[in-house]
Amino acid sequence: MNLWSRGKSSITYAENVTIAVCMLLMAAFPVIEILSRTFGVFGIVGSTDYTRHLTLIIGLLGAIITSREQRHLHIHAVVEYIPDNIRPLVTSIIKGITITVSIGLAWAGLKFIQAEYYSPTKIGQLIPIWIVLIVIPVGYLGVALREFFTMKDVKGQIVALGISTVLILFTWWVSPETISMLIIPIIGGFLLASIVGLPIFAWIGGIALVLFLAEDISIAAISVETYRIVASPVLPTIPLFTLAGYMLAEGGASKRIVELFKHLLGWLPAGPAIATVFVCTFFTTFTGASGVTILAVGGLLLPVLLASGFDRSFSIGLVTATGSLGLLFPPALPIIFYGVISHTPINQLFVAGAIPGLLLLLGVSAYVWFRSTRMNIKKLPFNSRGAWQAVSHAKWELLIPVIALGGIFSGIMTLVETAAVVLLYIIVIGTFVHRDIRIKGQLLEVCVKSSILIGGILIILSVSMGFTNYLVDAEIPSRASTWVTANIDSRITFLLFLNLFLLVVGSLMDIFSATMVVVPIIIPMAAAFNVHPLHLGIIFLANLELGYLTPPVGMNLFLSAIRFDRPLPKVYRDTLPFFLLLLVMVLVITYVPGLVLWLPGVN
Amino acid sequence: KLGTLAPVSSPWHDTMLTLGEDWKEISDGDIKIKLYAGGILGDEADMVRKMRIGQLHAAALTIEGLMYIIPEFDVLRMPMMIQTDAELNHVRDELSDYFRDMLEQRGFVLLSWSDAGWAHLFTNAPVVYPEDLNKTNQILFIWAGGSGKRGWMDAGYNAVEVAAPDIFMSLQTGLITTVTTTPIIALSYQWFPAVPFTTDLKAGPLPGAIIITKKKWNKISKAYQPEILEISAKRGKALSEKIVDLESEAIKVMQENGLTLLHAPDDARVEWLEMVETHMYPEILETEVPEALYLQVKDILQAFRKQQQD
Ligand code: NA
Numbered sequence: 021m022n023l024w025s026r027g028k029s030s031i032t033y034a035e036n037v038t039i040a041v042c043m044l045l046m047a048a049f050p051v052i053e054i055l056s057r058t059f060g061v062f063g064i065v066g067s068t069d070y071t072r073h074l075t076l077i078i079g080l081l082g083a084i085i086t087s088r089e090q091r092h093l094h095i096h097a098v099v100e101y102i103p104d105n106i107r108p109l110v111t112s113i114i115k116g117i118t119i120t121v122s123i124g125l126a127w128a129g130l131k132f133i134q135a136e137y138y139s140p141t142k143i144g145q146l147i148p149i150w151i152v153l154i155v156i157p158v159g160y161l162g163v164a165l166r167e168f169f170t171m172k173d174v175k176g177q178i179v180a181l182g183i184s185t186v187l188i189l190f191t192w193w194v195s196p197e198t199i200s201m202l203i204i205p206i207i208g209g210f211l212l213a214s215i216v217g218l219p220i221f222a223w224i225g226g227i228a229l230v231l232f233l234a235e236d237i238s239i240a241a242i243s244v245e246t247y248r249i250v251a252s253p254v255l256p257t258i259p260l261f262t263l264a265g266y267m268l269a270e271g272g273a274s275k276r277i278v279e280l281f282k283h284l285l286g287w288l289p290a291g292p293a294i295a296t297v298f299v300c301t302f303f304t305t306f307t308g309a310s311g312v313t314i315l316a317v318g319g320l321l322l323p324v325l326l327a328s329g330f331d332r333s334f335s336i337g338l339v340t341a342t343g344s345l346g347l348l349f350p351p352a353l354p355i356i357f358y359g360v361i362s363h364t365p366i367n368q369l370f371v372a373g374a375i376p377g378l379l380l381l382l383g384v385s386a387y388v389w390f391r392s393t394r395m396n397i398k399k400l401p402f403n404s405r406g407a408w409q410a411v412s413h414a415k416w417e418l419l420i421p422v423i424a425l426g427g428i429f430s431g432i433m434t435l436v437e438t439a440a441v442v443l444l445y446i447i448v449i450g451t452f453v454h455r456d457i458r459i460k461g462q463l464l465e466v467c468v469k470s471s472i473l474i475g476g477i478l479i480i481l482s483v484s485m486g487f488t489n490y491l492v493d494a495e496i497p498s499r500a501s502t503w504v505t506a507n508i509d510s511r512i513t514f515l516l517f518l519n520l521f522l523l524v525v526g527s528l529m530d531i532f533s534a535t536m537v538v539v540p541i542i543i544p545m546a547a548a549f550n551v552h553p554l555h556l557g558i559i560f561l562a563n564l565e566l567g568y569l570t571p572p573v574g575m576n577l578f579l580s581a582i583r584f585d586r587p588l589p590k591v592y593r594d595t596l597p598f599f600l601l602l603l604v605m606v607l608v609i610t611y612v613p614g615l616v617l618w619l620p621g622v623n
Numbered sequence: 624k625l626g627t628l629a630p631v632s633s634p635w636h637d638t639m640l641t642l643g644e645d646w647k648e649i650s651d652g653d654i655k656i657k658l659y660a661g662g663i664l665g666d667e668a669d670m671v672r673k674m675r676i677g678q679l680h681a682a683a684l685t686i687e688g689l690m691y692i693i694p695e696f697d698v699l700r701m702p703m704m705i706q707t708d709a710e711l712n713h714v715r716d717e718l719s720d721y722f723r724d725m726l727e728q729r730g731f732v733l734l735s736w737s738d739a740g741w742a743h744l745f746t747n748a749p750v751v752y753p754e755d756l757n758k759t760n761q762i763l764f765i766w767a768g769g770s771g772k773r774g775w776m777d778a779g780y781n782a783v784e785v786a787a788p789d790i791f792m793s794l795q796t797g798l799i800t801t802v803t804t805t806p807i808i809a810l811s812y813q814w815f816p817a818v819p820f821t822t823d824l825k826a827g828p829l830p831g832a833i834i835i836t837k838k839k840w841n842k843i844s845k846a847y848q849p850e851i852l853e854i855s856a857k858r859g860k861a862l863s864e865k866i867v868d869l870e871s872e873a874i875k876v877m878q879e880n881g882l883t884l885l886h887a888p889d890d891a892r893v894e895w896l897e898m899v900e901t902h903m904y905p906e907i908l909e910t911e912v913p914e915a916l917y918l919q920v921k922d923i924l925q926a927f928r929k930q931q932q933d
């Protein structure tokens with residue numbers, strides 16, 4: 021028993037160290053590339069190749085860690101309301117399905133390697149591709165094992181094992197025709213399981229597997245797509261920026277930034293609340309829409325708000341709502357992600373998002389000011405010495421947006437290189453200037469923490485591209501758009517349906533999963549109604565940002581309820597005014613395309 | 624199921640539609656081609672992978688994609704080597720059996736060649752001789768596994784690895800200031816305004832081929848196969864001739880929109896050849912093309928050029 025648990029903890033340690041090393045390597049390659057071309061020496065052949073293949077390794081290893089920590093993303097529907105007496109059974113069944121799908125995906129990976137084994141292509145002219153591809157089956161197998169061993173009770177493990185054995189034998193023995201006949205109930209089963217807690221990657225992956233089996237197309241098609249998207253050139257930005265955001269939130273940087281905004285904006289009317297709006301926007305821009313803002317910065321901001329005389333309801337509503345503001349500013353990950361999935365130029369998306377982003381930011385600020393006039397607020401008096409001190413404490417952090425924006429828009433670096441430079445910069449100032457990130461303890465811990473999010477996102481990306489591949493193969497997006505154009509007659513009606521649809525999707529799924537599942541389907545429809553791709557992107561992102569606040573299941577509502585220890589219905593009520601305000605602004609963004617298209621100069 | 628990067632209603636796409644009609648006619652409707660154009664199945668490497676697992680059955684690939692199956696194809700576009708369409712066709716005819724056999728061994732059947740034009744050097748300032756290219760100027764390297772970068776760096780130039788989707792933006796921002804590509808691509812992807820200088824010097828051809836998996840090919844009745852091969856080759860040849868016209872048209876359109884076409888005298892050609900032979904060929908010969916094959920092509924070319932002169 022002792023040996024068993026020691027073995028387990030050394031595996032855990034090995035996973036942690038490997039992923040941290042991969043992440044740091046991933047930051048190192050692009051930086052070496054920049055140095056090499058600046059000084060014209062020592063270029064690494066295939067540098068970008070190494071970087072993008074590291075994403076594949078980090079993604080799958082991250083997925084194993086996500087399983088280990090039981091943090092895979094799932095739909096927040098009825099999970100919370102399952103009665104206690106049947107909960108263990110439901111959990112075991114869900115586990116059984118998750119394990120089955122993971123094994124199926126591992127099998128698909130093996131078949132892919134088998135086909136790629138003879139490929140003459142080498143990474144960096146050195147490593148045959150199939151060697152790196154081993155990480156696909158190994159990763160999914162690791163997920164299956166971790167899912168199994170995180171179960172606490174033996175009875176549940178037996179049920180899960182039984183279920184997955186039956187399912188695997190079933191798919192093994194029956195013919196494609198049989199699966200094809202049963203396809204509707206099988207998909208229905210997956211969807212049902214999804215609302216009682218089946219991880220998103222498992223139900224999308226499961227559906228993709230059975231669809232390919234039914235069509236008698238090799239399931240390796242899913243792994244081909246996994247490789248195609250996860251090892252695609254822009255994708256390394258996802259782990260790099262995510263880790264950068266976590267470093268900021270976990271180190272002392274968050275305190276310094278809160279102090280800075282308090283001193284700079286706190287003296288304004290409604291000052292502390294305005295400062296909150298800006299701090300949360302700043303953090304969401306760097307952490308994507310991961311909820312990190314509410315979890316890490318919310319706790320610092322709430323006491324400040326309460327002490328200034330804002331009531332609890334207003335304060336919690338404010339922190340909850342602003343926890344997703346900032347999604348439209350560079351280098352926000354959801355924008356990059358949207359660009360990757362939809363093949364829209366990312367830099368143009370950033371430009372297009374600027375005005376709508378400012379609209380949301382200033383709109384919320386104005387509302388906050390209006391509300392504060394009816395409360396008895398103690399402004400924070402402006403204190404030039406304190407302000408100067410706050411600026412000088414946070415001066416290194418202030419350079420981060422300069423580096424990020426400069427890197428993206430100046431042409432000195434590519435997007436991936438910018439992400440690597442920003443990350444290394446944050447690590448260097450954290451460890452050597454402020455010394456609040458210790459290399460041995462904290463760096464490793466933050467890498468692992470962020471890998472939970474990275475792995476969770478990338479594994480969904482892997483399977484949903486496989487699913488999309490099926491849709492394209494069956495020509496479904498173009499048929500769906502034909503249907504929509506035949507049945508909806510005006511652009512206004514289409515946009516209205518789009519808004520409603522995205523609001524529902526946004527309240528059920530996180531922004532990354534939603535992008536992968538929904539975007540390939542709405543793109544041809546939007547094209548049919550002459551909605552500009554940049555406009556569609558901003559509509560999509562703004563709607564999903566709002567989805568975080570949509571009752572009953574928006575993610576930020578849950579996070580706030582947990583973080584501030586407040587009943588959910590109360591959080592709904594706290595957030596409602598902000599929700600309505602943002603809804604109006606999202607509608608404005610949707611129906612006034614000029615707000616989006618003017619700055620990038622397209623029509 | 625046939626995939627191609629070529630966009631809908633481009634000449635390549637049209638050719639494949641025509642091929643579909645031809646095949647249908649030959650087989651009395653038994654064979655139907657389902658066309659996935661515009662790269663909706665991914666780039667050429669992705670299409671090759673999908674053919675290997677059997678999801679896709681055929682594809683029209685440029686040399687970039689073909690090299691994922693047979694790196695040796697690179698011999699056809701070694702910089703400054705093959706210089707005219709006649710030379711390209713002659714070398715290809717001579718090596719036809721060699722390439723066919725290699726493809727067969729790897730599980731594919733060659734249906735037809737399908738060319739994409741000739742690559743030229745596009746720069747942001749006039750460059751005729753190798754020394755005109757500023758050593759601090761940055762040179763594009765299209766991400767595709769590393770080939771080329773070492774050679775440029777070896778020659779003292781500055782090469783940047785840029786992924787295909789980043790090329791447009793990198794040209795806009797000046798991260799890269801030099802691109803090797805065909806006039807048709809420079810025009811259709813609107814790269815040329817950032818690099819508005821080029822010469823009549825051809826860097827090398829961008830040949831391609833339509834291939835089908837052996838597994839699918841063997842399912843086609845033996846009675847139809849010869850006729851299918853014949854008509855495919857014919858359409859491929861017609862396409863190549865069309866591309867020649869299209870290419871000069873593309874250059875004309877770009878010239879009207881600010882492209883400067885410089886003339887490279889013979890000594891410029893000699894200097895470039897010297898440059899690539901010293902700095903680029905070693906890498907290619909080490910990683911992709913066997914020395915014997917390179918020498919064979921060199922001999923074929925020499926004999927052909929001599930015969931042309933006589
Ligand atoms: Na790829």
Ligand code: NA
Pocket residue numbers: 526527528529530531567568573574575576
């Ligand atoms: Na959500």
